[in-house]
Amino acid sequence: MCGIISVIDRSKNYMDGGAIKNALALMNERGSGEGAGYAVYGAYPDYKDYYALHVFYDNIVEPKEAVEELLEKWGKIEYAEEIPTYEQDRLRKQHIPWRYFFKPDIRLLAGTCSPEEDAIINIVNKVNTEIKGALIFSSGKDIGVFKASGWPEDVANFYRIEDYEGYIWMGHNRYPTNTSGWWGGAHPFNLLNWSVIHNGEITSYGTNRRYIESFGYKCTMKTDTEVVAYLADLLGRRHELPEELSVKALAPPFWDDIDRMSENERDLHTALRMAYGGALMNGPFAIVIAKPEGIVGFTDRIKLRPMIAAESGDRLYISSEEAAIRTMEQNLDRVWMPSAGEPVIGMVRR
Amino acid sequence: MTIGSTPVKFKITIDNEQCMLCERCIENCSYGVFRREGQKIIPDSRKCTACHRCMAMCPRDAITMQEKPNDYRSHPVWTREAREAIYNQAKTGRIILSGMGNAADYPIIFDRLVLDACQVTNPSIDPLREPMELRTYIGKKPRRVKVSKKGSGDYNLETKLAPNLKLETPIMIGHMSYGAISLNAQLSMAKAVSEVGTFMGTGEGGLHKDLYPYQNNMIVQVASGRFGVDINYLERGAAIEIKVGQGAKPGIGGHLPGEKVSEDVSKTRMIPLHSDAISPAPHHDIYSIEDLAQLVRSLKEATEWKKPVFVKIAAVHHAPAIAAGIARSSADAVVVDGFRGGTGAAPRVFRDNVGIPIEAAVAAVDEKLRDQGVRNEISVIASGGIRDSADLTKTIALGADAVYIGTAALVAMGCRVCGSCYRGLCPWGIATQRQDLVDRLNPDEASHNVANLINGWTLELAELMGAAGINSIESLRGNRDRLRGYMLDEGIMKVLDVKMVGA
Numbered sequence: 001m002c003g004i005i006s007v008i009d010r011s012k013n014y015m016d017g018g019a020i021k022n023a024l025a026l027m028n029e030r031g032s033g034e035g036a037g038y039a040v041y042g043a044y045p046d047y048k049d050y051y052a053l054h055v056f057y058d059n060i061v062e063p064k065e066a067v068e069e070l071l072e073k074w075g076k077i078e079y080a081e082e083i084p085t086y087e088q089d090r091l092r093k094q095h096i097p098w099r100y101f102f103k104p105d106i107r108l109l110a111g112t113c114s115p116e117e118d119a120i121i122n123i124v125n126k127v128n129t130e131i132k133g134a135l136i137f138s139s140g141k142d143i144g145v146f147k148a149s150g151w152p153e154d155v156a157n158f159y160r161i162e163d164y165e166g167y168i169w170m171g172h173n174r175y176p177t178n179t180s181g182w183w184g185g186a187h188p189f190n191l192l193n194w195s196v197i198h199n200g201e202i203t204s205y206g207t208n209r210r211y212i213e214s215f216g217y218k219c220t221m222k223t224d225t226e227v228v229a230y231l232a233d234l235l236g237r238r239h240e241l242p243e244e245l246s247v248k249a250l251a252p253p254f255w256d257d258i259d260r261m262s263e264n265e266r267d268l269h270t271a272l273r274m275a276y277g278g279a280l281m282n283g284p285f286a287i288v289i290a291k292p293e294g295i296v297g298f299t300d301r302i303k304l305r306p307m308i309a310a311e312s313g314d315r316l317y318i319s320s321e322e323a324a325i326r327t328m329e330q331n332l333d334r335v336w337m338p339s340a341g342e343p344v345i346g347m348v349r350r
Numbered sequence: 351m352t353i354g355s356t357p358v359k360f361k362i363t364i365d366n367e368q369c370m371l372c373e374r375c376i377e378n379c380s381y382g383v384f385r386r387e388g389q390k391i392i393p394d395s396r397k398c399t400a401c402h403r404c405m406a407m408c409p410r411d412a413i414t415m416q417e418k419p420n421d422y423r424s425h426p427v428w429t430r431e432a433r434e435a436i437y438n439q440a441k442t443g444r445i446i447l448s449g450m451g452n453a454a455d456y457p458i459i460f461d462r463l464v465l466d467a468c469q470v471t472n473p474s475i476d477p478l479r480e481p482m483e484l485r486t487y488i489g490k491k492p493r494r495v496k497v498s499k500k501g502s503g504d505y506n507l508e509t510k511l512a513p514n515l516k517l518e519t520p521i522m523i524g525h526m527s528y529g530a531i532s533l534n535a536q537l538s539m540a541k542a543v544s545e546v547g548t549f550m551g552t553g554e555g556g557l558h559k560d561l562y563p564y565q566n567n568m569i570v571q572v573a574s575g576r577f578g579v580d581i582n583y584l585e586r587g588a589a590i591e592i593k594v595g596q597g598a599k600p601g602i603g604g605h606l607p608g609e610k611v612s613e614d615v616s617k618t619r620m621i622p623l624h625s626d627a628i629s630p631a632p633h634h635d636i637y638s639i640e641d642l643a644q645l646v647r648s649l650k651e652a653t654e655w656k657k658p659v660f661v662k663i664a665a666v667h668h669a670p671a672i673a674a675g676i677a678r679s680s681a682d683a684v685v686v687d688g689f690r691g692g693t694g695a696a697p698r699v700f701r702d703n704v705g706i707p708i709e710a711a712v713a714a715v716d717e718k719l720r721d722q723g724v725r726n727e728i729s730v731i732a733s734g735g736i737r738d739s740a741d742l743t744k745t746i747a748l749g750a751d752a753v754y755i756g757t758a759a760l761v762a763m764g765c766r767v768c769g770s771c772y773r774g775l776c777p778w779g780i781a782t783q784r785q786d787l788v789d790r791l792n793p794d795e796a797s798h799n800v801a802n803l804i805n806g807w808t809l810e811l812a813e814l815m816g817a818a819g820i821n822s823i824e825s826l827r828g829n830r831d832r833l834r835g836y837m838l839d840e841g842i843m844k845v846l847d848v849k850m851v852g853a
Binding site: 203204207210211213215238239240241242245249255256264267268271272274277278280283301302 | 497509721726825
């Protein structure tokens with residue numbers, strides 16, 4: 001059991017983090033005080049062309065030196081600083097969070113059509129698997145993830161989340177089972193421009209991991225949420241599937257329903273299931289995936305986890321609970337309960 | 351008589367109190383064990399193969415069979431089997447023939463693997479109340495799907511799909527040829543697979559015209575002898591399989607004793623009456639992987655690229671590399687046949703010593719294809735010693751798309767695994783061409799038994815998946831996280847890529 005909430009302002013009006021803090025804290029029944037986190041899109045307008053790398057350091061001696069050496073080898077650090085934090089009674093600093101605004105040198109990488117992104121993925125993999133005492137947990141442009149082990153309000157106050165502004169917000173209140181409540185295991189999970197919040201457990205993880213690894217991704221984070229980000233990246237970025245079809249590949253309609261579709265649709269969904277069987281996610285989940293263009297929320301094929309959506313003007317909300325949405329916005333134009341596997345999509349207006 | 355007679359393998363005893371002298375045992379035993387003398391049935395135990403036909407037909411349960419009533423002095427090295435093989439060869443100077451699968455005492459990996467189930471954090475799914483999807487497509491899959499947006503806002507599929515076989519359950523029946531088994535046995539299985547929505551193989555014996563009504567559920571085989579192969583045969587099959595090797599006898603060709611080549615068999619196979627049908631060890635047009643790729647393409651051309659083409663190999667040490675080569679051809683599926691695979695006739699030394707178990711072979715093939723980024727584009731079919739729905743489930747979790755069963759389907763029709771198939775006297779009407787014996791197998795009845803078996807396993811597979819919180823077979827495939835090794839050594843667990851129990 002976990003609590004999730006996300007909001008997008010489709011006209012890109014910025015919202016501060018105060019409201020989502022209260023919404024997430026309202027769902028404390030769904031957490032255990034061992035992990036909470038926030039993601040905000042639009043966090044770093046002054047550095048929006050640089051990858052914002054957030055790193056947890058166990059100490060700022062050896063691991064920091066090793067990370068900075070690696071970054072300088074691979075590109076240029078435009079600016080670096082400790083992420084400001086404010087210790088709470090129930091939340092002490094277990095790691096020292098640092099941030100770098102970084103640009104990789106694309107001349108250093110061959111054999112790829114997205115050298116910047118692949119360089120960042122390489123760096124994230126290398127730091128997270130090889131450098132002891134360092135963990136990169138946020139690596140997108142103009143995106144910031146802030147998380148820790150603690151209750152949502154403590155984590156928010158620890159980072160003073162209300163000081164950040166953005167047009168997409170995500171929050172996650174964790175009840176850990178698979179991995180202990182370590183800081184890196186809190187959600188949102190982020191890689192490049194993708195962020196994921198996830199309530200549930202993926203019973204097909206073994207299949208999904210083997211599938212995604214055969215495309216060159218490496219699962220290093222001990223959490224099934226990571227695989228969701230990679231699948232979204234593979235289907236959305238590399239295979240260029242539109243969001244709604246990506247969701248249909250990840251949580252497809254049942255064959256019985258496909259058999260009843262019109263010929264055109266039947267062929268499409270049959271092809272998706274045949275090609276992306278290894279990407280199909282099983283088990284109970286409600287997930288929201290974000291990228292700079294928007295958010296997509298969906299549940300497993302038989303909706304074993306709750307998910308509710310609401311709209312108010314340009315704002316679209318997706319959450320585990322309606323009450324949480326109502327703490328953020330009293331006057332909702334529409335509230336609805338999406339069916340199993342049906343995507344809820346909110347994209348910024350162009 | 352230097353050697354003399356060896357101890358009888360089975361001793362038959364008749365309970366004369368019970369026996370009513372109906373003589374059904376005499377009628378039913380094709381090996382000639384029973385005769386009547388006066389008011390008594392006298393058995394000649396030495397002829398018994400333990401096929402159980404007499405016991406199954408005795409209305410009074412008056413027949414008792416005892417295995418190995420007299421044994422040799424026990425010895426850990428010089429086992430009964432070792433000694434008898436020597437006596438046999440000292441007498442004949444020949445290769446020892448055997449039937450059925452590997453009979454050597456290797457540990458069975460399946461029995462040391464356990465499955466997972468859900469508790470609390472992920473709910474199990476009840477197949478009685480929720481959909482449970484077992485539909486499996488066998489054939490080439492696109493690496494990615496391309497779509498375009500139509501004016502109406504709908505998406506249009508730009509990727510063209512290759513023809514696939516659509517299975518309603520991931521259980522198919524493997525290739526057992528007409529000749530090795532009877533027409534009634536093939537008919538029974540053909541009716542069964544048509545009924546349950548799956549497929550069976552013809553084997554290398556051609557396709558008898560009585561099977562034409564079921565051809566849409568039959569996979570025709572092209573083996574090294576090319577028996578029965580012509581364009582009519584290729585076009586009738588739902589798919590075509592090139593048989594390179596077989597788990598029971600890797601490295602050598604098929605062997606059908608002349609006794610089983612009846613007139614109908616000779617016509618269907620296109621070979622002379624009563625001649626031994628011995629397929630060459632290699633295909634005489636395949637001496638390299640590129641030759642194989644060429645044959646795959648030739649068969650595709652001949653059938654206008656309308657049919658999936660499979661390639662079957664025996665599970666040998668380098669099976670993963672061979673499978674990777676096959677994946678690079680136009681082939682749609684690779685069939686891997688483990689060393690427990692059955693056979694009508696194989697040299698004993700091959701059956702018991704050559705090849706590797708299917709569990710390790712599937713895991714290694716799946717891994718290699720994934721390493722090379724082609725696993726998703728080709729199907730993997732596993733066979734060789736799959737005994738029940740647990741073996742089936744574990745095989746899929748190790749990485750197979752579907753399985754072929756062989757022996758299990760024969761057992762469903764009455765086979766007692768006596769291992770005397772090569773003699774052509776099968777009293778159950780399965781591995782024989784003697785018409786009076788063939789007539790004992792009623793295809794209408796036996797097809798129900800085979801269909802029941804497949805349906806039973808399918809139900810159990812659905813239950814096991816539901817318990818593991820999985821409602822679609824795709825999510826079981828290669829999901830080795832849901833397996834644990836129990837008392838398996840570290841080396842094997844590394845090959846299988848499974849953790850140990852408790853981990």
